[in-house]
Every structure is written in structure tokens, then in C-alpha cells.
Amino acid sequence: MIKLAALSLIVLIMPFSASAAVWVITYPDSVIKHDERYVYPLSLLHLALEKTGVRYDIRPSSSPMRQEKSLKRLEENLEINLVWSMTDTQRENQLLPIRIPIAKGLIGWRMFLVHKEDPFLDTPISTLDDLLKYKPVQGIAWPDTKILQANGFNVITARDYNEAKALVSGRVADFFPRSVIEISSELAADEFKTLVIKPKLAIEYPSAMYFFVNKRNKTLAKLIETGLNRAIEDGSFDELFYSHFQQLLEELNFEGITYFELSNPLLPMSAQTHKPALWYRPKK
Template structure:
């Protein structure tokens, strides 16, 4: 706590002395709608600290695996956001405030339009295990699904995963509730459809990460996020982006299978109810 207090005292000096240049991984998808909320939350956190900052993408697009590697090497970028796991927290420094309040662990299914998977009667998890999902090879979700018995088809990145399920090389593509509707709307060929009656849920968090040695930046972002939580602006931004989606996908009444997440780090603040969205039913 003393370190945080010292850093807070220094931040006003930084306002006049320098501009914090915050560089995040550039998406390989043009006008990537998945970036809107994390960037808005990062901007909110930085605004709450009062520092002067410049937020910009990396000079070249990056897949998630490369982003982790470059951040670990302290090259090209100095912040990223990602679902957490033990490996990621071993190589990077997490800011342990889940920026999407755990919604990253609620997974709805995109599948080829007219496919057998969309029509299949699935009442037990064993019925779902008969079908093959696609996920990115470097995504923590892949390991979670494999640990729960799924035969996961892997892709290099999001674009390849979407192509594979569109071309029926996988049965379904689990997407988080914060992504799925916009991705469905942005599907130009109309090859994919949503299965609205079923979901997966596992405990996980999407964090901001920085380089292990960049403690000052980590404290800066953490301080801003905590201030946003305290004054209600964090939740206001969350519901502005996802409130309608939660209602549209009926998250409070959806039938879902709960999965174990053996990759969930022990320091995840799962008992702080203020940090998570909990369905009413």
C-alpha cells in the first residue's frame, strides 16, 4: 500500500513532466469491434489518474501469441488485454481487476447455418462433447475446453477459426457473450448462425497485462480502474456496452453447462462479488 501511495503522489508530477505512451497490439481485423470496450476501459482508467497519455496501436498487427511474447520481451507494446491463466501470469504482470466482470467465461455458440449442431437436442454435457469446437491455438480457452473433454480443433487466430467453422471444418465456435452478437452481425457471407438456447460457463477473467518489470504502469492502470469502480463509472461503462446484450441473450435464464477451469490462477479475486456479473437466476 505504501508503494501505491508513493506512486499516487508522483502521478500529478508526471502530468506536467511527460506523456505516457501506451501501446497496445494492433488487431489483424480491420475496425475490430472486439477492441472497443477494452480500449474504452483503458481510457477510463487513465483518465481517472489525471496523467497525460497517448494511446496507440502497435505498428504491425499481432496475433495473441505474438503479443504475449513481445510484451514479455518489453518490445513494441507495453499493454495488452487477455483472458488469464497460470502461464500468462507467470510471463506477464496482471492487473487483477476483471475488466469484463467475468463475462469472458460465458460462451455462446456460432455454427454453420443449417448444420446438424444447431438442431441437435443436447440435454447433457456428454451430448455437447460429441461435437468439435474450434479455438485459437494460443488461447487459454483451448486448454479449458480440452481439460473438460472436448476435442478442440485449433486455428492460428480468430480469422482462421471463423473460416474453419464457416467451412464446416469444426462444428461450433464458442464465443464470449461480449463478442458473439457483433461477430454475427459482421459476418458478411451469412454463413454462421447463433444457437440461442445453450451456453458454456467457466470462471475466468480478462485482465490488462504489462511487462513484469513495468510495475509503475501496472499501478497506474490499477489505480485508475479502482477509482472507476469506487465512483461507479466502471459499471456504467460495462452496462453501456453489454447491458442490452445480457438482456438479448437472456443470460439470467439461459440453460448452460458449467465447466471447471483448472488454469484459473489462485490469486484470482473470485470472492469479491463487486468485480463479477452474476445472473439473477
């Protein structure tokens, strides 16, 4: 009887304990103060977790981390338990991706930061061959570097975002391709006011930015995936997406832009490119 009573007590307590548990999610803090690029991913993460009904606490790491370090720490299951990053085959081998492109593929739409006095700013670009004559800069560990190289670009590499921007400011590189969801806020944060956006020109390659967790953290991955799918189904995912990016895309005249389509040999076959609801395409 005592054992039966004790078992009954455990059964009663377990649901309460599970519902009372708090999911602590730690992401890598940015090396850039007040990084506007973090606003949307964190908002979407909050939305996904709200859709699951769990209690949670989202917090930054105790110190800033560059991307390469944060990916390594996540693989080692140290300090952080979630990152958001552009996917490639290597990252999906090392980490566990939640295969829903959180920015609907806009991470692969790239416009160009250039020095305001660089002749490239006013040079007409009619073909991809015209563009290949100029040198872009990208981070040495970024997937974008290999993608651009695979498409014939002579890429200058930098250790991180700040160095890449400095190489354009110093006119060592001709342009710095930045996602359309990043470029306006980054331009506004340019303290030296030497950079501008080359208008009406972009490149596009199929690419997805995912939430990633450690390979062993399948429960957290399933939790976030469930919340994201619920947000997609009830329309709140798109509502959040367009509330963040619709005005930005209009300001960039994105519907009337000239762009060159590039291949992405690093995009895993598992990317759900066959689901139009997960991807943004201009009306043009």
C-alpha cells in the first residue's frame, strides 16, 4: 500500500513539475552593441515558444561571441544552447538544424555596401560578368565566401563583420554583399559615414537561416520546430515577418531591383525549397 501511494504521488507530481519547468535558452551575445540584426530572430523565437505554452527564459551569453566561436561552443555544448545562422552542409553535420528558414530566404538576397567615393558605385552593371570584375569581401568562415568563390568571384576575406566593413571603408575591397534584412541597419550604424548602398542591384542565391541546437538536444529542437509550425499555420509567422521587413523592402525598392541568380553548392538537399510558404520571392 505504501509503494502504491508513493507511486500515485509521483504520477500526480510529474505533470505539475513538467509544466512548472523553465526552458533556459542561451544564445551568443553579439560583438556589436545594440545589434539590430538580433531583433527579428529573437522575436520569432519568443513567438515560437509562446505557441508551445512552455515557460521559458531567453538570455544572451555572458560575453560576446563571434560566429565561428559560437558555432564551436554550441557543438561542444558549452555556454550556449542555440544559435541562428545560415546553413550549409558542414554546419548541419556538426549541429542539429531546425529546417524552417526563419527569414524566408532573405538571407540569400544580397545588396552591396560600397565606399561613397568608389567608382564602382556609379558603374553600370548589366551582366554577371560585369560584376565579376570587382572584388567582394566576406568573413573567412562564412558560407557566403565559398558560395561567391564557386560562382567565380575573387573574394577578399576578413576575420569578422567589423574587419570586412573596414576593408570596404579603406577601399581594399570593392563591395560588401549584405542581406537585405541587414543592410539598412548596418548602414545606419556606420559611425564614419563612408559607406552607401549601390542602388537597384543585388545577387540572389538560395539560402536559409535556421535555428541550430546541439546534436543531442533533440527535445529543444522539437519544441522550437513545433512552435514555428504552429506560427506558420495560424499566420502569425508571416505577420511577424512582414511587420519587420515589409517597409524595409519597400524602401530598398526591392520589387524593382535588378539581380543575378547564383548557385549555392553548399545548400543541403534537405532544405525545403519545394514549399513556397517558407520562402519570399519578389513579385517581379
